[in-house]
Each structure stands twice: as structure tokens, then as C-alpha cells.
Amino acid sequence: MNEQASRESLQNGDGAADFQDLFENAPCGYLSLDPEGRITRVNRTFTSWTGHSGETLVGRRFLDLLSVAGKIFYETHFAPMLRMQGFFNEVAFDLRCAEGAVIPVLVNAVERLDGTGRARSIRMTILAASDRRKYEQELLEARRAAERASRELREVNLTLEARVEEAVQKRLRAEEALRQAQKMEAIGQLTGGVAHDFNNLLTVILGSLELLQRRMPPDPILKRFADAAEDAARRGAQVNAQLLAFSRRQPLQAVTVDAREVVQGISGLLERTVNGVATLEFKLPQQAIPIHVDRNQLEMALLNLVVNARDASPGGGRILVEGCRGMVDGSPAGIWISVIDEGEGMTPEVLERVFEPFFTTKAMGAGTGLGLSMVYGFVRQSGGDIDIVSARGAGTTIRLRLPDAGVVLPPTEEASPLVEVRPSDGESILVVDDDSAVRAIAVSTLEQLGYPIHQANSGEAALRLLQAGLKVDLLFTDVAMPGRLNGIELAREARRLRPDLRILVTSGRLPEGLDLDAVWAAGGKFLSKPFHPLELALSVQSLLDGENQLPSAAAPSHGPGTAAGTP
Amino acid sequence: MSVLRRLNAHVSGSGSRAMVFAHGYGCDQNMWRFVVPAFRDEYRIVTFDLMGAGGSDLSAYQPEKYASLNGFSDDLIALCQELDVEGGVLVGHSVSAMIGVLAANREPDLFDDLILVGPSPRYINDQSYLGGFAETEIAELLEFLDSNHMGWAGSMAPLIMGNTDRPELAGELTNSFCRTDPAILKHFARTTFLSDNRADLRKVQARCLVLQCSEDVIAPLAVGQYVHDAIPGSKLVILRATGHCPNLSAPDETIAAMKAFLPELAS
Ligand SMILES: Nc1ncnc2c1ncn2[C@@H]1O[C@H](COP(=O)(O)OP(=O)(O)OP(=O)(O)O)[C@@H](O)[C@H]1O
Ligand SMILES: [Mg+2]
Numbered sequence: 001m002n003e004q005a006s007r008e009s010l011q012n013g014d015g016a017a018d019f020q021d022l023f024e025n026a027p028c029g030y031l032s033l034d035p036e037g038r039i040t041r042v043n044r045t046f047t048s049w050t051g052h053s054g055e056t057l058v059g060r061r062f063l064d065l066l067s068v069a070g071k072i073f074y075e076t077h078f079a080p081m082l083r084m085q086g087f088f089n090e091v092a093f094d095l096r097c098a099e100g101a102v103i104p105v106l107v108n109a110v111e112r113l114d115g116t117g118r119a120r121s122i123r124m125t126i127l128a129a130s131d132r133r134k135y136e137q138e139l140l141e142a143r144r145a146a147e148r149a150s151r152e153l154r155e156v157n158l159t160l161e162a163r164v165e166e167a168v169q170k171r172l173r174a175e176e177a178l179r180q181a182q183k184m185e186a187i188g189q190l191t192g193g194v195a196h197d198f199n200n201l202l203t204v205i206l207g208s209l210e211l212l213q214r215r216m217p218p219d220p221i222l223k224r225f226a227d228a229a230e231d232a233a234r235r236g237a238q239v240n241a242q243l244l245a246f247s248r249r250q251p252l253q254a255v256t257v258d259a260r261e262v263v264q265g266i267s268g269l270l271e272r273t274v275n276g277v278a279t280l281e282f283k284l285p286q287q288a289i290p291i292h293v294d295r296n297q298l299e300m301a302l303l304n305l306v307v308n309a310r311d312a313s314p315g316g317g318r319i320l321v322e323g324c325r326g327m328v329d330g331s332p333a334g335i336w337i338s339v340i341d342e343g344e345g346m347t348p349e350v351l352e353r354v355f356e357p358f359f360t361t362k363a364m365g366a367g368t369g370l371g372l373s374m375v376y377g378f379v380r381q382s383g384g385d386i387d388i389v390s391a392r393g394a395g396t397t398i399r400l401r402l403p404d405a406g407v408v409l410p411p412t413e414e415a416s417p418l419v420e421v422r423p424s425d426g427e428s429i430l431v432v433d434d435d436s437a438v439r440a441i442a443v444s445t446l447e448q449l450g451y452p453i454h455q456a457n458s459g460e461a462a463l464r465l466l467q468a469g470l471k472v473d474l475l476f477t478d479v480a481m482p483g484r485l486n487g488i489e490l491a492r493e494a495r496r497l498r499p500d501l502r503i504l505v506t507s508g509r510l511p512e513g514l515d516l517d518a519v520w521a522a523g524g525k526f527l528s529k530p531f532h533p534l535e536l537a538l539s540v541q542s543l544l545d546g547e548n549q550l551p552s553a554a555a556p557s558h559g560p561g562t563a564a565g566t567p
Numbered sequence: 568m569s570v571l572r573r574l575n576a577h578v579s580g581s582g583s584r585a586m587v588f589a590h591g592y593g594c595d596q597n598m599w600r601f602v603v604p605a606f607r608d609e610y611r612i613v614t615f616d617l618m619g620a621g622g623s624d625l626s627a628y629q630p631e632k633y634a635s636l637n638g639f640s641d642d643l644i645a646l647c648q649e650l651d652v653e654g655g656v657l658v659g660h661s662v663s664a665m666i667g668v669l670a671a672n673r674e675p676d677l678f679d680d681l682i683l684v685g686p687s688p689r690y691i692n693d694q695s696y697l698g699g700f701a702e703t704e705i706a707e708l709l710e711f712l713d714s715n716h717m718g719w720a721g722s723m724a725p726l727i728m729g730n731t732d733r734p735e736l737a738g739e740l741t742n743s744f745c746r747t748d749p750a751i752l753k754h755f756a757r758t759t760f761l762s763d764n765r766a767d768l769r770k771v772q773a774r775c776l777v778l779q780c781s782e783d784v785i786a787p788l789a790v791g792q793y794v795h796d797a798i799p800g801s802k803l804v805i806l807r808a809t810g811h812c813p814n815l816s817a818p819d820e821t822i823a824a825m826k827a828f829l830p831e832l833a834s
């Protein structure tokens with residue numbers, strides 16, 4: 001029946017034609033098959049979809065339209081299931097069309113039985129499934145993505161606890177480090193203040209003792225007491241020096257030296273210190289390792305570290321002193337000086353407190369608890385770092401990182417020979433200190449050497465004297481003084497007025513924000529408190545003897561030693 | 568778990584001689600439902616599901632073991648030994664025909680008679696041997712299964728998104744027989760369609776009937792002929808039935824051929 005005819009019969013209200021139209025033009029394919037699966041009837045929708053004519057389809061098996069995979073599925077699943085349950089729904093097949101194209105379809109099949117329960121025919125409804133198949137692919141893809149995501153989520157969950165724990169630990173460590181730093185800072189402030197006052201006291205004590213001893217009748221008993229007092233005062237001065245080092249207020253005289261040379265220079269002392277308890281070894285590179293530090297303080301630090309290592313190795317073992325330049329384990333560049341022992345090591349509780357002044361685990365009198373405090377302060381003040389790796393029973397490694405001088409070193413100079421103290425040639429000196437006791441000591445020491453002395457108790461007072469035309473050859477001034485002018489400013493002003501004036505500056509502790517470069521810039525020398533009268537005498541003398549005074553504008557990279565000649 | 572439970576085995580019938588039915592690829596023991604009743608009175612009937620199919624214990628499916636048909640024949644032997652089968656009849660359809668051959672060769676006491684329905688020792692053509700499929704066609708099939716086609720897998724198993732927690736739904740809504748896990752279905756297809764057991768045919772000692780359908784794309788006539796030629800003394804019956812499952816599409820013809828072959832029933 002053609003289009004035209006069917007439309008006409010529809011208009012005529014022909015019931016059979018109506019059904020015919022419904023069958024032929026339904027929005028799905030209809031197929032009738034015999035029980036063997038051979039096509040007996042097919043509607044127009046199906047033939048138009050597949051491009052196979054009705055004549056070619058009738059008599060063929062349905063599975064001939066399928067791909068190999070479809071054929072196998074048909075025989076192993078479709079046909080058996082249809083037979084067993086009488087229907088089989090929503091089966092996806094790809095149908096091969098006349099032109100070689102393939103269309104995805106969904107097949108619903110139902111068996112029609114005869115009176116004896118045998119299959120009479122099979123009816124198939126075939127739905128076009130291009131969209132649905134695409135949608136299924138998307139669903140499958142979405143499911144795979146969801147599975148991936150949930151797998152990843154599971155992994156995230158598994159590691160979450162550990163990562164939270166780690167973050168918390170990190171935070172706690174950072175807070176602890178901050179707390180520790182703040183504590184050290186506070187102790188530093190306190191220590192610095194106390195040590196400053198003690199310096200003045202010790203200067204007075206030492207100076208008075210010296211003067212006392214000169215005027216004392218030669219009585220051996222008196223001398224013993226005086227010597228004991230002087231000895232104790234010196235030990236006090238040493239403790240004080242360590243406290244100052246810790247508070248990072250000590251005057252440092254950084255010079256450029258080869259760290260190898262510093263280590264070698266005190267190796268004898270270190271050997272004697274270790275004294276057979278442990279074996280001392282040195283490991284130093286072939287090339288120079290130029291370092292910019294205060295040499296004396298570095299020596300002191302090394303001594304402290306080696307003493308600690310020795311004390312931690314009562315059963316012997318090796319102590320290695322190592323120096324090297326550059327990156328170590330990816331640490332920042334610098335000069336690394338390490339002291340490594342195989343001793344008892346430290347517990348975490350001890351490790352946490354080692355830098356605190358007066359923290360010691362040693363018996364009363366065996367340790368002051370200032371060794372590592374000094375090392376810590378010195379290294380930090382020098383612009384370096386310190387780190388300790390230690391565990392109970394596993395030895396200790398302490399590494400100092402100090403500023404690399406980054407230069408090629410000139411050959412080492414011969415140290416200048418000590419100068420004999422000689423009486424004054426009549427040069428006059430202006431002594432400036434706000435602490436009258438310290439001033440008195442300086443005055444009497446210098447007077448004994450025959451220098452005419454003038455005094456002032458502040459920077460302003462001293463400047464007024466100079467402005468008034470007071471004729472002196474040398475200005476000896478404390479740095480930290482109350483009032484408008486501190487010692488360094490006074491020195492600068494004084495040299496503006498009197499360019500040939502020799503300048504000697506003294507201090508036990510540098511006020512914050514001041515550094516000694518200003519002193520060198522002012523063309524002066526520095527004497528650290530507490531000083532021995534002899535040291536004062538030598539400094540004064542070397543300054544007055546010095547031919548070449550530095551011009552006031554010059555800023556040399558490093559200053560002269562306290563008792564050595566001006567370079 | 569006992570092998571009976573693992574393979575969802577059922578024993579029925581009133582005879583003393585055992586008749587063991589083994590189903591083929593794609594279905595489960597349900598496919599014997601039209602044949603079994605005809606033998607209930609004379610035999611002790613054993614039906615079961617191959618591991619991975621029907622009601623077998625899927626948790627016991629080990630891909631390595633079942634990568635070869637020997638894994639399945641091990642199960643068949645264990646099952647028969649558990650049930651004290653001796654001198655029985657093995658009725659094997661499709662791939663289970665070969666599983667039965669392997670079991671019978673290994674344990675000759677188990678079966679005196681083998682009835683092979685639509686057997687194929689190798690599906691892929693090999694030089695002069697015509698298995699019915701080119702190598703590329705089988706590769707295409709396996710690839711198709713690998714692409715996890717929902718129409719197939721979904722018709723077989725509760726696969727569609729999110730339904731895994733309510734498997735009964737999928738069963739109710741679509742098809743209630745022969746459900747299986749899509750992953751196992753794929754693996755089993757690989758084992759089946761890549762198998763080559765031609766050499767085992769010559770070793771068969773039991774009496775043997777080959778039942779061959781006339782139009783079977785899975786096991787064409789030439790294959791049935793090959794099996795018959797290879798098994799010494801075997802009998803070949805070509806059924807009028809078409810397709811791969813005469814036990815379902817032509818049970819009467821199948822039953823008649825079986826009865827004609829079995830000595831105690833042949834008149
Ligand atoms: N190399 C080391 N091995 C083990 N413990 C050490 C080491 N160095 C330091 N310590 C611990 O750190 C503490 C503090 O050391 P620190 O040098 O500051 O003081 P001290 O050695 O006790 O006294 P001193 O002021 O005489 O140096 C020591 O008492 C000791 O417990
Ligand atoms: Mg110490």
C-alpha cells in the first residue's frame with residue numbers, strides 16, 4: 001500500500017487501514033519472526049531505518065543483521081532467555097543497514113505460544129537508540145569519573161588524619177621556636193643590663209686592687225689576700241664577659257681571617273683541654289676559608305664547645321673539629337665550623353635549654369652554664385647561626401655558621417711585638433666617664449704613669465672643656481653615658497675641633513644601635529671593660545706613639561687589637 | 568564452603584545412575600528445564616551452575632584458575648566426587664561439552680557416556696580447521712565486551728549506576744534468568760572463545776554422542792563433524808533444530824536423540 005492510498009483509506013474511516021497505518025508507520029520498528037528466528041513480517045519504519053527492503057528481509061534470520069558480537073550474544077543469551085521467560089526486554093544491538101551503516105537499537109521481544117505451550121512466533125519491537133546510547137556512554141563515563149573521584153577521596157581521607165597531625169605538629173614547633181626565641185631575647189636583655197653594671201664594679205675592684213698592691217707594705221700574708229681578691233675579680237670578669245657575649249652587647253672586633261688558621265692557632269690549647277680523655281681530630285680543607293669574625297671570641301667559642309664535648313665523653317671517643325666553606329646539606333652558604341663528639345648526647349629536655357645562661361647539668365662548681373650561652377650570643381651577634389643535633393647515647397654535633405668574608409686573604413701578618421710601658425712624655429689626657437669610681441681608677445692609673453689628667457663626667461662637660469680651649473693630647477671616654485652626647489659622638493665632635501686628638505673609647509657593652517665602626521670612623525681605638533690598668537697604659541701609650549693617625553673621615557674595615565699597634 | 572554450595576548444585580530424580588547436566592556460556596542450569604523432566608525417573612539428576620554463573624558463589628571466582636577450561640573441569644570433578652558419581656552420564660552444552668571431555672579424560676571412572684550438545688573444541692579458524700570465526704571477529708567480540716556495553720551487561724546484571732545496593736530491582740524490571748557479573752561474563756568469554764582443546768578429543772574413552780544443530784553460528788556443522796571424527800567411536804546426530812540451544816528450542820528432538828543413544832533406554 002502506498003502513501004496516497006493509505007491516506008485515502010484513513011479519510012474513509014477504514015478500520016483495517018487504520019491498523020495498517022499504525023503498524024507500518026509507528027515510531028518503532030515491528031518484526032514478526034518464526035520460532036527459529038526467521039523474519040516473517042516487517043513494518044515500514046524498520047525498512048526505512050535499515051534501508052533493507054521488506055522482500056530482502058523476509059525469510060532471513062534476524063541475527064544475520066547483527067555484528068559478530070551481536071550474533072554470539074543472540075545465540076548465547078537472547079534466544080535462551082526468550083525461550084525460558086517468554087520475553088526479553090531492552091537489549092542493545094547494533095543493526096547493520098543496507099548502506100553499510102550501523103544503527104544502535106533497543107530490542108524488546110516476546111514469544112507468542114500455541115495451544116500446547118510451544119512457541120508459535122516472536123514479536124519484536126525495535127526502538128531507535130542513538131540518543132540513549134550516547135547518554136549511556138556519558139553515564140558510563142560519569143560513573144568512571146565518580147569512581148575515580150571517590151577513590152581519590154578515600155585516599156585523601158586516609159591521609160587526612162596524618163596530615164592534620166603533621167600540620168598541628170609544625171604549628172606547635174613554630175610556636176615553640178618563637179617562645180624560645182622570645183625567652184632568649186628576654187634573658188639577653190636582663191643579662192646584658194646586669195653585666196654592664198658588673199663591669200663597672202669589676203673595673204673599680206680590679207683597679208683598686210692594683211693600686212692597693214703598689215702601696216701595700218711588702219707583707220706576704222697581705223699579698224696572698226690581695227692576689228686571691230684579684231684572682232676572683234678576674235674570674236668574675238670572665239663570667240661577665242660570657243654574659244655579655246650572650247646578651248650580644250659585647251663589643252666585637254670582626255676581622256677577616258682564615259678560619260683554618262684560627263683553629264690551628266688554638267689546637268694546642270684544645271689538645272691540652274681534652275688531655276687524653278678523648279681523641280681530638282681536625283678536618284680542614286686545602287683552601288683558605290676566610291671568615292669575618294672576632295677572632296678572640298671565636299677561639300673562646302671553640303674552647304667552650306670542645307670542653308663540652310670532652311665533658312660529655314667520659315668514656316673516651318673521638319672529638320672532631322671540622323671547618324668548611326659553602327653549602328652543607330643544602331644549608332645556606334657560609335663558613336661552617338663544627339664540633340662533633342661521640343659522647344653521651346642530650347635528652348630533648350636538655351637540648352631545649354642549653355643556650356640559657358646558667359643552665360647546666362654539671363655538678364655544682366663543675367660548670368657555670370654559660371659556655372653555650374656565650375657561643376650562642378657570639379654567633380648570633382656575628383650574623384651567623386648555630387644548630388645542634390644530639391640524641392641520648394648518640395653523640396652531639398654542633399655546627400656554627402659564620403659569615404663568609406668572601407675574599408682572598410693576604411698572607412698572615414706577624415703580630416706586633418708588645419710595647420714596654422714607659423712613663424709619660426708629658427702628654428695630657430682627658431678622662432670622661434659618668435661612673436666616678438671607674439673614672440677614678442683610670443685617673444689614678446694614668447697619673448701614676450705621669451700623665452697630667454683632666455676629668456669630665458659627661459659628654460657635654462667634656463665638649464665644653466675642649467671648646468673652651470683645653471689642651472689635651474688624648475681623649476679617653478666611656479661610650480654609654482647619659483645625656484646628649486655619648487662617647488662616640490663626643491669623639492667625633494672632638495676630632496672636628498682637634499683633628500690631631502688621639503681617641504680611646506671604652507665600653508663593657510655596646511648600646512643597641514651603635515657599632516664600633518663609628519669608633520674606627522672617628523679614628524679611635526677601643527678598650528673593652530673591664531680593663532686591667534696595664535691594658536689601659538698600653539693602649540694610651542700606643543696611641544700617643546702612633547705616627548699615623550687615621551683621618552677622621554676614613555672607615556677602615558677592621559680595628560686594631562687592644563694592646564697591639566695601630567695597623 | 569562445600570563444592571555443592573559453591574556451584575549451586577541440585578540433585579533430584581529417582582534413578583541410581585547419575586546424569587550430570589552442565590550448561591554453556593551465557594546461561595545457567597535453568598537452560599535444562601525442558602530436558603531434565605524426561606530423565607527424572609531413570610536417573611539421579613545433577614544440575615549445577617558453572618563458577619561465575621547463576622547462583623554460584625561469585626566470591627570464589629578466581630580469574631587465574633578460570634583462565635582455562637581446566638579450572639572448570641576441576642570443579643566438575645570435585646562436584647562428581649563429592650556426589651560419588653561413577654559410570655554416569657555427562658550432558659554438556661556448548662563450552663561445557665569440552666569441560667566434560669576434559670573431566671572425563673582426567674577421571675575416566677566418572678562417566679561411561681558423554682552427550683555433547685553443540686560442542687566446539689576451538690572457535691577460531693586455524694588453517695584448514697573451520698571453527699566458525701576469524702581471529703579478528705573474536706577479538707572484536709572481546710573488545711565489545713571490554714567496552715562494557717550497558718545493553719548487554721545491563722540485561723544480564725544489576726549494573727546500572729547506583730543500583731548495586733538494590734540488585735533485586737534490576738532483576739525484577741528486566742530479566743530474571745542467567746544474571747551474572749559483567750566482569751566475570753567478560754572473563755569467561757575470553758576463556759571460552761580463545762580455547763583450543765582439539766587435542767583432547769582423541770583421548771576420549773567413554774561412549775560419546777555429538778548433538779549438532781543444523782544452523783548454528785556458534786558451532787557450525789563442520790565443527791560437529793570434526794568432533795565426531797576426532798572422538799573414537801563417537802556417534803553424530805544432526806538435529807533439525809536451528810540455533811545453538813536445541814535443549815531450549817527443540818527439547819523433544821533433543822530428548823529423543825539422547826534416549827536413542829543411552830543403552831538402558833534404547834529400544
Ligand atoms: N657536647 C655535649 N654533649 C652533651 N651535652 C652537652 C654538650 N654540650 C653541652 N651539653 C649540655 O648542655 C649544658 C649546658 O652547656 P654549657 O656549655 O652552656 O654549660 P656547662 O658546660 O654546663 O658549663 P660551662 O659554663 O662551664 O660551659 C651542659 O651542662 C650539658 O648538659
Ligand atoms: Mg660548657
